Amino acid sequence: GQNIDQPTEMTATEGAIVQINCTYQTSGFNGLFWYQQHAGEAPTFLSYNVLDGLEEKGRFSSFLSRSKGYSYLLLKELQMKDSASYLCAVPVVTTSGTYKYIFGTGTRLKVLA
Amino acid sequence: KAGVTQTPRYLIKTRGQQVTLSCSPISGHRSVSWYQQTPGQGLQFLFEYFSETQRNKGNFPGRFSGRQFSNSRSEMNVSTLELGDSALYLCASSSGTSTNEKLFFGSGTQLSVL
Numbered sequence: 001g002q003n004i005d006q007p008t009e010m011t012a013t014e015g016a017i018v019q020i021n022c023t024y025q026t027s028g029f030n031g032l033f034w035y036q037q038h039a040g041e042a043p044t045f046l047s048y049n050v051l052d053g054l055e056e057k058g059r060f061s062s063f064l065s066r067s068k069g070y071s072y073l074l075l076k077e078l079q080m081k082d083s084a085s086y087l088c089a090v091p092v093v094t095t096s097g098t099y100k101y102i103f104g105t106g107t108r109l110k111v112l113a
Numbered sequence: 114k115a116g117v118t119q120t121p122r123y124l125i126k127t128r129g130q131q132v133t134l135s136c137s138p139i140s141g142h143r144s145v146s147w148y149q150q151t152p153g154q155g156l157q158f159l160f161e162y163f164s165e166t167q168r169n170k171g172n173f174p175g176r177f178s179g180r181q182f183s184n185s186r187s188e189m190n191v192s193t194l195e196l197g198d199s200a201l202y203l204c205a206s207s208s209g210t211s212t213n214e215k216l217f218f219g220s221g222t223q224l225s226v227l
Contacts, residue, residue, distance in 0.1 A: 030212035030213070031212060031213050033215065033216075035216075035218075040220075041220060042117070042203065042218035042219055042220045042221065043156075043203070043216075043218045044218070045215040045216070045217075048213060048215065050213060087155070087156065089156075091212040093212075094169050096168060096169065098161075098163075098168050098169060099169075099212050100146070100158055100161060100169045100171075101146070101158065101216065102158070103148070103155055103156035103157075103158075104155060105153070105154065105155030106155050106156075
């Protein structure tokens with residue numbers, strides 16, 4: 001079956017670095033997305049990886065290893081506003097030949113002063 | 114460019130009632146997908162509509178249904194509400210043509226079933 005695993009909750013200190021892991025088991029691979037969701041708000045896109053390696057975008061970086069079915073989101077120089085849930089998502093091809101997105105349960109990150 | 118709009122923002126219903134939620138996608142987007150979000154389960158895929166046709170469906174009972182109109186606006190209906198249907202319902206829009214495109218989410222409808 002299709003499955004995505006993420007830690008439920010993490011805590012870090014302002015100014016620190018935190019790594020949020022995501023492991024996936026899917027039939028086929030078409031890329032992996034990370035979204036950020038603040039409490040009571042819509043999820044917003046952070047990053048997309050389809051090839052192995054690290055993609056850097058400002059304070060946020062995302063890493064992918066297709067052979068290990070593993071990704072992580074790295075947040076540097078943490079700020080209070082980074083307190084949010086981080087969702088890992090993978091598009092999977094369906095029996096109709098189209099695709100749908102499977103989401104992990106999300107990792108709730110608390111940044112402490 | 115206007116974002117994805119969901120109405121209403123909050124709903125309170127009682128068991129046995131039915132409810133209809135609305136989602137207006139970003140202009141030009143033909144795909145609208147619906148998700149149920151609960152604290153323990155994360156985002157669970159309900160269904161996706163593309164050009165007025167249901168293209169994919171998740172593992173939810175038949176009480177959950179939807180449709181899409183010619184202007185790409187979509188509605189989701191839940192009949193015979195149960196306590197367990199209390200959740201945040203999110204819709205997302207995209208062009209629906211590629212696996213490498215991001216989803217644009219609405220702010221959701223928070224449904225409480227009493």
